[in-house]
Amino acid sequence: MSKDTTTTNLTAENPAGENTIIPKAVTFALAQSHFLVGDITANADKMRQLAIEARGQGADVIIFPELALLGYPPQDLLLRPSLSGRVKSALSALSDIEDIVMIVGYPHVDHHGTFNSAAILHNGHQKGFYHKQFLPNYGVFDERRYFDKGRNQVLFDYKGITIGLLICEDLWEKTPISDLKQQGADLIVCLNASPFETDKQDTRKAMLAKRSSEHKLPIVYVNAVGGQDDLVFDGGSMVTQADGTIAHEASRFLDQLMLTTLDVETLKFDSQAKAPLSLSRESEMYQALVVGLRDYVNHSGFTGVIIGLSGGIDSALTLCIAVDALGSDKVYAVMMPYEYTSKISLEDAQAQARRLNVSYTVCPIFDAVEGIRHTLAPLFNQSPADTTEENIQARARGVILMALSNKFGHLVLTTGNKSELAVGYSTLYGDMAGGFDVLKDVYKSQVYNLASYRNRLEDTPVIPERVITRPPSAELRPDQKDQDSLPDYEVLDGILSLYIDEDMGYQDIIDKGFDAAMVGKIIKMVDNSEYKRLQAPIGTKISHKAFGRERRYPLVNKWSVEG
Structure with a gap:
């Protein structure tokens, strides 16, 4: 089909018939x-x-x-x-x-x-x-x-x-x-x-x-x-x-x-007198996360946000972003310890809250967890304990946070990162319960980079150094470490970024130098967790391909790992 061209002249008519003076600029x-x-x-x-x-x-x-x-x-x-x-x-x-x-x-x-x-x-x-x-x-x-x-x-x-x-x-x-x-x-x-x-x-x-x-x-x-x-x-x-x-x-x-x-x-x-400051990759990522959270909360009409503060790096970074986006007076942190919560986690959570001057409450969940276990005991019929009991802890925390949100009108921020969401290392209706996931599109290795970046902005770190350096743990059982269930995050994120962001297949990822068995395991974990991600809260997109509106897969399908 041929294209027409429309031309409009905005020069004002001159009824006096005088010559129009064309400006120089x-x-x-x-x-x-x-x-x-x-x-x-x-x-x-x-x-x-x-x-x-x-x-x-x-x-x-x-x-x-x-x-x-x-x-x-x-x-x-x-x-x-x-x-x-x-x-x-x-x-x-x-x-x-x-x-x-x-x-x-x-x-x-x-x-x-x-x-x-x-x-x-x-x-x-x-x-x-x-x-x-x-x-x-x-x-x-x-x-x-x-x-x-x-x-x-x-x-x-x-x-x-x-x-x-x-x-x-x-x-x-x-x-x-x-x-x-x-x-x-x-x-x-x-x-x-x-x-x-x-x-x-x-x-x-x-x-x-x-x-x-x-x-x-x-x-x-x-x-x-x-x-x-x-x-x-x-x-x-x-x-x-x-x-x-x-x-x-x-x-x-x-x-x-x-x-x-x-x-x-x-x-x-004309030439600009002074160009704006150039932003590093961490700086632009951090600013995007701040703006995304700020505008979502403010334009949705919430009076503030509430965060389950665990003493770990994900909730620590989420807390920083929330304070930078909304101000400390609109951020509420709740530490919900159980018997597996370490003393270090309690200390670090309190230190983070004090450093950022946010409202901080400790709400133990022992009674809530034991009450649910007692209710379920006849139904479980002496079945051996497994991840079900671990997930009760996460779900008890989710119930508490949502109750506080319901009572006081604060939006619950979840703290899961892209690596965890990708492989399903999260609890549906537990730590996934909330309205906005600040780190949804941030891989775990990027979480560390952003935490270090935020600490460099001030003379006194806002995130305690040992939060960044100690091995990450969900603390749902004694001496639990993320790496008990997952490979090192640098390896995991390398595989995930190729599979998710670059759309590479099984063999192409192996050809990049990754172990075949590990690649197959991770791809299966990603594919099997689609149903969780469909029910996850939204979060700010910062990558080439975020979970959500631009990555849509059927929940029920028979696509093979090698595809």
């Missing part, structure tokens, strides 16, 4: 901000405020992220029958903003279908719109479920330059920017809702540099920021010169209104 404002899913009226109000602020700072054009009016990803909200009316009303409410062009991401609904679109608003009128052409349908994206494919190229002339519009995935494909270049674009504006994963910003920079330099086009790239369910949008909006170099880069994980000025004659942007 155009200033763009990149509105890197958090727009909450479904809150259309509040999102429009935020756009209004940002547009007025940008205009006051001399901006000619303000650009908002992809689908900012509705928030991203809106999922089945796009199927609500009242969507079209709400969107039209919100766009109409922006019609009194003058003297600045607004490029607004929104869902466009008409008799042709539903589109992921960008509206061009100027002096009370919608001058045009662009429909996204390439709809991602992989990983966390399922846009083909909701949107129809756009067909037209859209350019608009403004103050002497021709601007082409793209939306997110369009820029990752070769043809849309090439078509705009052929149609005479001087500049590309791209609206994005690109979620975080480790090293993603470097990938974006490489892609933008390639697209700019290939077509000799400067690019204004605006990204969303903030947490939405299990996703975090990390900002990092950018402006590239036509040769691919970065002229401006916004901060990561923070709201920012970034202004940049284009010289109309040279088509070059």
